Amino acid sequence: MAIDGVAAGVTQVPIVIYAFDRPDYLDVLCRGLLAQTQVRADPARIFLLQDGAVSARTGHLHARPALINRSTEVFRRHFPEGQVVAASHNLGIAENVFRGQRHVFETLDEEVGYFFEDDLEPGPLYLAALEAMRAATEPFADRVGHFAAYGPQRAAEQGPEVGYRQLGHHWGFGLRRAAWQRIHAQLGDWWEEIRRNDYRARNRRRLFELWRRRELSAEGIGQDAANEQGCLELGLARINTTVCFGRYVGVKGEHFTPGVFRNLGFEEMRWAEGEHFAFQPLDAARVEEIAQAASRTRTAWRREALDQRIAQIESERDDADRLVTEAEVAALWHLMLDRRRVPPGVMERHVGKTRLRDLRREIVRMREFQHQTGP
Structure with a gap:
C-alpha cells in the first residue's frame, strides 16, 4: 500500500498527541502511529500534551490521577524518545489544545504541525496521507485552515483516486502557523468567555450569544466549533479527504456516548485497503468551493436555528455567571x-x-x- 508522489521515510513535521484520562484509547493511537508503513514519525519529534487532574480554579478533581499516570506510561512505553509535556493542573480541552499548538508554533518555531486527539486510530497510510494533504494545500496556504485525512464516517470512497471534501471534527489534522495565528486572533471574545470557568462548566448560553453577533455561526461552542467559527469568518477552507485513512474510536468521551457514536455512523468507519492511492490535483476553485459551501451552511444555521438553540438553553438552565442580586x-x-x-x-x-x-x-x-x- 502506498500513496503516489509521497516520498517514503520519516516526516519532519512535529506530532502532538493530546491526552487526559483514557490510556486505552491512547494505546490504540500510539500503536497506529508505530504501524505507519510509507511515512513514519520521528520518535524524538512526538510530544504528549498530558492534561492534569485537578482544577487550579475550583480544586475539582476532573480525573483519577492513576489514569493520568497510566496515560504517560503508555506513551513512554511506545515512544521512549518522545517528550511528555505535562500540565501541573487540569486545563481542559481548549487550553490543552492551545498549549500544544503554542508548543509547535512558538516553542519549536515550526511552520506546520500534526495534531492528534487520543481517540483516532490511524491506518497504516495516515501520515503519508497527511503529507499528501500538506503538499496539495501548500499553494493555497493562505486560504486553508485545518486539513485531515480520515474521510467521512459513512460511504467513504475506496480509491484509488482521492478527492477533497469539507472537514468536520478535528481528530488528527495538520495546521500551519500563519493560519493558527489568524484563527486565534479571531476568537478573542470566545477565549475571554471560555476562561471564566473550567472547560466542562462552560456557559453554553453565553457562548452561543457570541455567535449571535456574527453573520454566520458554528453549531457548537466547544474547541472544535470555535476553530470552525474562526475559519468561517476568515473564509478559510477546512479540508478532508473523500477516502478514509483512519477511524474515530471514541465511543466514550466529552461529547460521545455509545449511542451517539453508533447513531452518527462511526462504527462503520474503515480505512481503505487499496494497493495504491493517487491524490487528485487540488486547485483554487475547489478550495473556494469548500469554503463557500461551509459559509452558506453556517449562514443558514445562524439565520434559522441559532435563536431557537439559545431559547432552548434559556428555558432549561439559568445563567450561573450573572451577578447576584x-x-x-x-x-x-x-x-x-x-x-x-x-x-x-x-x-x-x-x-x-x-x-x-x-x-x-x-x-x-x-x-x-x-x-x-x-x-
Missing part, C-alpha cells in the same frame, strides 16, 4: 445555611459584584455549611 444572596443564605438574616457586610461584598456560581462555591466551602450538611 440582594434577593439571591438572601435566598442562598437561607437555603444553604438556614439563616434568615444575612450577616452585616455580606450584601455589600457580593450584590452586583459576585457571580452566582462563585458565591455558591464560596458557601459550600464555608465551615458553617459543612457543619450543617456533613461530609
Whole structure:
C-alpha cells in the first residue's frame, strides 16, 4: 500500500498527541502511529500534551490521577524518545489544545504541525496521507485552515483516486502557523468567555450569544466549533479527504456516548485497503468551493436555528455567571445555611459584584455549611 508522489521515510513535521484520562484509547493511537508503513514519525519529534487532574480554579478533581499516570506510561512505553509535556493542573480541552499548538508554533518555531486527539486510530497510510494533504494545500496556504485525512464516517470512497471534501471534527489534522495565528486572533471574545470557568462548566448560553453577533455561526461552542467559527469568518477552507485513512474510536468521551457514536455512523468507519492511492490535483476553485459551501451552511444555521438553540438553553438552565442580586444572596443564605438574616457586610461584598456560581462555591466551602450538611 502506498500513496503516489509521497516520498517514503520519516516526516519532519512535529506530532502532538493530546491526552487526559483514557490510556486505552491512547494505546490504540500510539500503536497506529508505530504501524505507519510509507511515512513514519520521528520518535524524538512526538510530544504528549498530558492534561492534569485537578482544577487550579475550583480544586475539582476532573480525573483519577492513576489514569493520568497510566496515560504517560503508555506513551513512554511506545515512544521512549518522545517528550511528555505535562500540565501541573487540569486545563481542559481548549487550553490543552492551545498549549500544544503554542508548543509547535512558538516553542519549536515550526511552520506546520500534526495534531492528534487520543481517540483516532490511524491506518497504516495516515501520515503519508497527511503529507499528501500538506503538499496539495501548500499553494493555497493562505486560504486553508485545518486539513485531515480520515474521510467521512459513512460511504467513504475506496480509491484509488482521492478527492477533497469539507472537514468536520478535528481528530488528527495538520495546521500551519500563519493560519493558527489568524484563527486565534479571531476568537478573542470566545477565549475571554471560555476562561471564566473550567472547560466542562462552560456557559453554553453565553457562548452561543457570541455567535449571535456574527453573520454566520458554528453549531457548537466547544474547541472544535470555535476553530470552525474562526475559519468561517476568515473564509478559510477546512479540508478532508473523500477516502478514509483512519477511524474515530471514541465511543466514550466529552461529547460521545455509545449511542451517539453508533447513531452518527462511526462504527462503520474503515480505512481503505487499496494497493495504491493517487491524490487528485487540488486547485483554487475547489478550495473556494469548500469554503463557500461551509459559509452558506453556517449562514443558514445562524439565520434559522441559532435563536431557537439559545431559547432552548434559556428555558432549561439559568445563567450561573450573572451577578447576584440582594434577593439571591438572601435566598442562598437561607437555603444553604438556614439563616434568615444575612450577616452585616455580606450584601455589600457580593450584590452586583459576585457571580452566582462563585458565591455558591464560596458557601459550600464555608465551615458553617459543612457543619450543617456533613461530609
